[in-house]
Amino acid sequence: MSATAVLIVDDDRIIREQLEKDLSRGFYDVVTAQDGKSSVEAMMSNADISIVLIDINLPDLNGIELLRKLKEINPKCELIIMTGHGNSDLAIESLRCGAIDYIEKPFNMDELSAALGRAQEKLSDNDLLTSKNSILIIDDDELVVKRLAAFFRKEDFEVFTATSGLTGLEIIELNKIDVVITDINMSDMNGIEVLNSAKSFYKDIECIILTGMKDNEYAVRALRAGAADYITKPVNLDELLFSVKKAIERINLNRTRLYRNRELKISSAIISKMNEELDRRTKERKAELDNIQVQLFHTSKLTTLGEMSAGIAHEMNQPLGGIALVAKSFRKLLERDRLTQKEIESGLNDIETSVKRMSKIIQHIRTFARQDMLKFTEVDVVDTVNSAFSLLDEQLRLHEIEVIKDFSSSLPNVTGEPFQLEQVWINLITNARDAMNDKSRQQMSATPSSDYSKRLKVTVCNDAKAVIVAVNDNGVGMSPALKEKVLEPFFTTKEVGKGTGLGLSISYGIINNHNGRLEIESAEGAGTTVRVILSVSV
Numbered sequence: 409m410s411a412t413a414v415l416i417v418d419d420d421r422i423i424r425e426q427l428e429k430d431l432s433r434g435f436y437d438v439v440t441a442q443d444g445k446s447s448v449e450a451m452m453s454n455a456d457i458s459i460v461l462i463d464i465n466l467p468d469l470n471g472i473e474l475l476r477k478l479k480e481i482n483p484k485c486e487l488i489i490m491t492g493h494g495n496s497d498l499a500i501e502s503l504r505c506g507a508i509d510y511i512e513k514p515f516n517m518d519e520l521s522a523a524l525g526r527a528q529e530k531l532s533d534n535d536l537l538t539s540k541n542s543i544l545i546i547d548d549d550e551l552v553v554k555r556l557a558a559f560f561r562k563e564d565f566e567v568f569t570a571t572s573g574l575t576g577l578e579i580i581e582l583n584k585i586d587v588v589i590t591d592i593n594m595s596d597m598n599g600i601e602v603l604n605s606a607k608s609f610y611k612d613i614e615c616i617i618l619t620g621m622k623d624n625e626y627a628v629r630a631l632r633a634g635a636a637d638y639i640t641k642p643v644n645l646d647e648l649l650f651s652v653k654k655a656i657e658r659i660n661l662n663r664t665r666l667y668r669n670r671e672l673k674i675s676s677a678i679i680s681k682m683n684e685e686l687d688r689r690t691k692e693r694k695a696e697l698d699n700i701q702v703q704l705f706h707t708s709k710l711t712t713l714g715e716m717s718a719g720i721a722h723e724m725n726q727p728l729g730g731i732a733l734v735a736k737s738f739r740k741l742l743e744r745d746r747l748t749q750k751e752i753e754s755g756l757n758d759i760e761t762s763v764k765r766m767s768k769i770i771q772h773i774r775t776f777a778r779q780d781m782l783k784f785t786e787v788d789v790v791d792t793v794n795s796a797f798s799l800l801d802e803q804l805r806l807h808e809i810e811v812i813k814d815f816s817s818s819l820p821n822v823t824g825e826p827f828q829l830e831q832v833w834i835n836l837i838t839n840a841r842d843a844m845n846d847k848s849r850q851q852m853s854a855t856p857s858s859d860y861s862k863r864l865k866v867t868v869c870n871d872a873k874a875v876i877v878a879v880n881d882n883g884v885g886m887s888p889a890l891k892e893k894v895l896e897p898f899f900t901t902k903e904v905g906k907g908t909g910l911g912l913s914i915s916y917g918i919i920n921n922h923n924g925r926l927e928i929e930s931a932e933g934a935g936t937t938v939r940v941i942l943s944v945s946v
Contacts, residue, residue, distance in 0.1 A: 411437040412528060413456040417447040417474070418463040418490065423513075427461065430517070434524075434584035435542070435566075444469025444477075451481045458484070459527045462507075464491040464498050472502055479506050486527035490515075509674060518611075522670040525663055541656050542566040542583065546576035546590040546602060547618065552643075556589065559645055560652075573597035580609050587636075587655050589648070592619040592626055600633045607634060612662055614655035618643060727762030734758050784922075786821045786945055787829060789875045790868055795826075796833035804864065807841055812865040819870050820944040824922045832915040833866075836879040836938050839912065840864050843883025843936060850884065874924075875944060880937040886930040 414436045416427050421442070428438045439454060441447035444466050451457055460478055464471035475487055489502040489510040502510060508530060509523035543565045545556045550571055557567045568583060570576035573596050579585070588606050592599035603615040617630040620641040627638040636655040639648055734755040741747040793815070804811055844862040851858035867878040919926045919940055930936040 411435050412531070413437045413439065413454065413458055414524075415447060415450055415454075415457045415460045416440045417442075417444070417460065417466070419443060419467050420463075423463075423490075430520075431524075433582055436524075443467055444474045447474060448477055448481070451478050451485075455482070457482065458486065458531055459524065460485055460487045462487060462489055464489055464502065472498065472505055475502055475505055475507060484531075486530055488523045488527060503674065509670065518666075519670070522666050526667045526670060529664075529667060540564060540566040541586045542568065543652065544568040544570065544576055544579055544583075544585045544588045544590075546570045546573060546588065546594070546599075548572060548591065548594045552591075552618075552641075556643070556645075556648075559649075563649060565652075573599075573602045576602055577605050577609075580606050580613070584610070585613055586659055587652050588613060588615045589618060589652070590615060592617050592630065600630055600635075603630070603633050603635055612659050614659055616648070616651050616655065724766055727765045730762045731759050784823050784825050787824045787826050788819070788821055789829065789877060789942065790815050790819060792826050792829040793833050793866060793868055793877065795830045796837060800834065800837055804837075804841065807845060807862070809841060809844060809862040809864050812863065814865065814867040814869075816869045819868065819875055822875050822922070822942040823945045824942065828918045829922070832918050832940065833877065833879070835912065835915045836940075837864065837866070839938075840879055840881035840883060840936070843885070844881050845883075847882070847884045847933075870944065873944060874941045877940045877942070878937055880935065882935040885932045885934050885936055886928075887932045891928060891930055 412435070414431055416424055416431070416438060417440075418424050418427070419442050424440045424442070428440055431438050436459075437456070439450050439457060441450050445468055447460075447462070451460070462471050462474055462478075466474065469477075471489055471491075475489070478485065478487065487502075487507045489498075489507045490513060491498060491510055492513050500510075508527050511519050511523055543560050545553050545560070545567065546569075547553050547556075548571050553569045553571060557569050560567050568579050568585065570579055573590070573594050576588070576590065580588070585606070588602065590599040590602045599615075599617045599619070603617070606613050606615060614636040615634070616637045616639060617626075617635045618639055618641060619626055630638045636658065637651040639651060738747060738751075738755055741751055793813075797811075797813075801811075841864070844864070848860060848862060851860040863882050865878075865880045867876075867880070869876050869878075916926050919942075922942055924940060924942040927939045927941070928936065929939070
């Protein structure tokens with residue numbers, strides 16, 4: 409029989425010896441190595457090695473690295489990785505690197521057999537391996553044994569013989585037998601007992617029972633015990649050969665099914681691991697994008713606060729001016745010796761009111777500008793719009809923009825982050841401001857006496873399922889091509905240093921995170937309406 413050469417690489421002596429014993433019994437020509445270095449030497453000195461079993465953890469070389477080295481020496485060899493429980497990640501990686509299979513320790517012999525079978529099957533497909541099927545003939549009649557042995561050797565089978573049941577079982581224990589042909593009546597044990605014992609060694613072994621007695625009871629007993637066939641003496645050799653070939657077809661079919669099931673299991677393991685890896689990378693990427701989005705939000709907020717400096721200064725100057733007036737009044741009254749307790753109490757009350765107002769403005773700015781993502785709560789959308797205008801009113805007044813506020817009463821709340829929504833309204837209003845300023849400049853250039861007046865209308869209303877905020881301006885508007893690009897990050901029509909291109913894209917991202925929609929209607933020269941639709945809280 410043409411033996412398949414197998415290299416076993418493991419630093420555990422007991423495992424090497426046990427595997428060598430088991431594989432030798434299956435007609436494998438076994439070579440062993442205790443580490444990576446000796447396995448490379450064995451591979452280079454023995455060109456017949458076609459299957460390699462490699463422990464994933466070796467004292468001198470990682471199993472994956474050794475796999476690559478051995479593949480370089482013999483690209484056509486098939487490699488099977490041996491791994492301890494819990495090292496499935498490395499095992500899957502080995503499959504990606506060219507291994508045909510992996511088996512976990514402690515070994516499941518069925519899985520080991522399937523892995524070796526798949527390797528042999530692939531080698532056979534590549535014309536690198538030829539093998540014979542093995543037959544064991546057991547009969548206490550030596551003439552029958554010799555006759556059958558000679559016949560099956562001519563048919564190119566590997567033939568073993570025995571003249572007793574016990575001797576036959578010893579042969580089965582030491583050799584991988586495909587088909588047992590046994591007499592049903594022998595001096596030490598009957599054929600059915602041989603069949604049962606043989607099946608305990610190899611699940612896929614097939615048995616054919618021979619008998620000189622034409623008794624249906626024996627036939628039924630043999631078939632119930634798992635015999636592939638029952639043939640009476642004198643034996644018709646053609647009939648027996650046909651029966652043996654059918655038994656081998658059955659063996660091959662079962663082995664093929666086993667190999668395909670193993671392939672499916674490995675494929676499922678690879679797909680599962682790939683899905684885990686994809687899920688991990690997706691989560692990492694999402695976390696990275698979330699972090700970038702937070703940074704962009706923060707950048708946009710700081711940019712907005714810079715633009716709002718005029719309005720903020722005005723908001724702070726008013727209470728500061730009130731405090732200065734109280735201080736000036738106190739000093740004059742003091743100089744005239746007319747500072748009464750009533751004047752002091754009145755002045756202190758005015759100072760406290762102004763300080764509270766400034767404190768509220770500062771707290772609002774600090775909270776608005778802080779970098780971390782705040783928690784979603786129940787939000788009154790009108791409050792967020794009013795907060796935006798508290799920072800923008802003075803600036804809009806300085807730009808001579810007429811502001812129309814049309815807010816419906818008794819609006820339902822939405823679930824959201826108030827300062828993020830406030831940022832959206834600030835971005836939309838400042839964009840509208842810039843669009844109207846651009847149109848004003850265009851009108852003045854074309855017609856110095858133009859009577860164009862800037863008008864901004866902000867509407868907050870609702871339908872059955874949503875609160876709708878619309879920001880409408882009568883500025884320059886947008887062409888269809890420009891409208892397609894305005895939501896792209898860093899796209900801006902403003903001069904260098906005048907805009908980041910983040911406003912609308914950040915706003916779009918915020919509204920998406922609120923499960924809302926941002927819609928833009930615009931016509932070149934006729935103004936723009938940006939509409940935000942937010943689902944109401946359930």
